[in-house]
Amino acid sequence: KLVLLQELYLVQSERSRGIVCKLHYRKREFERKKKKQSNMSSERPKRSSSLRKSNSFKIKRMGNIIVCESCGQGHEPGKNHLYDYPDNMDDDLLCRICLQPLVDPVDTVCSHTFCYSCIKSHLRMQKTCPADRRPLKEKDIKPSSILVRRILDKLTVVCPNNAYCDQTMPRSALEVHLKHHCPGSYIACPRGDNGCSYIGPRCQLEEHLWSCNYGNDIDGKTGMRLPIIEGQATTIEIPKGTSDLGLSVSWCEDSGGLIIEEIFPEGNAYQDARLCVGDRILEIDDQDFTQKTLAQAILALGATTPLLSLTVIREPANEAETALVELVR
Numbered sequence: 001k002l003v004l005l006q007e008l009y010l011v012q013s014e015r016s017r018g019i020v021c022k023l024h025y026r027k028r029e030f031e032r033k034k035k036k037q038s039n040m041s042s043e044r045p046k047r048s049s050s051l052r053k054s055n056s057f058k059i060k061r062m063g064n065i066i067v068c069e070s071c072g073q074g075h076e077p078g079k080n081h082l083y084d085y086p087d088n089m090d091d092d093l094l095c096r097i098c099l100q101p102l103v104d105p106v107d108t109v110c111s112h113t114f115c116y117s118c119i120k121s122h123l124r125m126q127k128t129c130p131a132d133r134r135p136l137k138e139k140d141i142k143p144s145s146i147l148v149r150r151i152l153d154k155l156t157v158v159c160p161n162n163a164y165c166d167q168t169m170p171r172s173a174l175e176v177h178l179k180h181h182c183p184g185s186y187i188a189c190p191r192g193d194n195g196c197s198y199i200g201p202r203c204q205l206e207e208h209l210w211s212c213n214y215g216n217d218i219d220g221k222t223g224m225r226l227p228i229i230e231g232q233a234t235t236i237e238i239p240k241g242t243s244d245l246g247l248s249v250s251w252c253e254d255s256g257g258l259i260i261e262e263i264f265p266e267g268n269a270y271q272d273a274r275l276c277v278g279d280r281i282l283e284i285d286d287q288d289f290t291q292k293t294l295a296q297a298i299l300a301l302g303a304t305t306p307l308l309s310l311t312v313i314r315e316p317a318n319e320a321e322t323a324l325v326e327l328v329r
Helices: 027-043 116-125 146-153 171-181 202-211 268-272 294-301 317-328
Strands: 006-012 019-025 059-062 065-068 105-108 113-115 141-143 156-158 168-170 186-188 199-201 233-239 247-251 258-263 280-284 307-313
Touching (some): 186 202, 247 294, 280 294
Antiparallel strands (some): 006 019, 105 141, 247 258, 280 307
């Protein structure tokens, strides 16, 4: 919308020495400035593909919490990632603008190195190099060498979730750590599609899943876990995370699938209290395992997923006893 600002002001005329009341419209002035800015933007050189920002900003929105998936801290989109360094840094690895270790480094024609976002913001205000004040344009900068980037990626950083995690690692490994391993990373309940709104640290997710009432195997009226029915394929969900499932299984040669041989008391399967010795596992996380190998099945059962889905079938008592006898033989 074009807002017409009207001002009523008094103009002192030098000729008549009188006071004239004049109604002034700024519409033409606004259009003139807008046209001037469009002409300047069209003349501005396009940034080469080699200088496109590599440290893309991926946000992770968890309720009212917004953090960057790469560095685990909150910062403005397009700005540098924020890291916590336990050691003092060499001055040669610092950006002269932000005075922090270089992030996405670029070199100028006058042989100075800056963070890309820092030098880009500086050139918007001044077309000179911050180090020697020589004339500088955005087309005069290029990415630093691979050697410099590798040195920066090896810098030791501290996990930002220091309330739950005290690990240190190379800067390049922080994103993977936050996404898959950090106990303090905030993640949502895997049953969010069913209506659960829980968001919390990864280390507390397993405790929540044991009491979550939004599972597919939960009775909506009583809030109890549905039992395994004999003779019917039943799908159950067991919270797992980094804990052990506590199952000893073998391969069923005749009908395919896994036969549960033993359930250990310290495992999550024992705590769930629905699986029994002799039950046959048909699917793991909605994947059919009746035609796969035992090694593939063991690998799937040991995966570090927050919630493990198992489709099992329990034979009637007499058939189960016969199967166990044949297994022992």
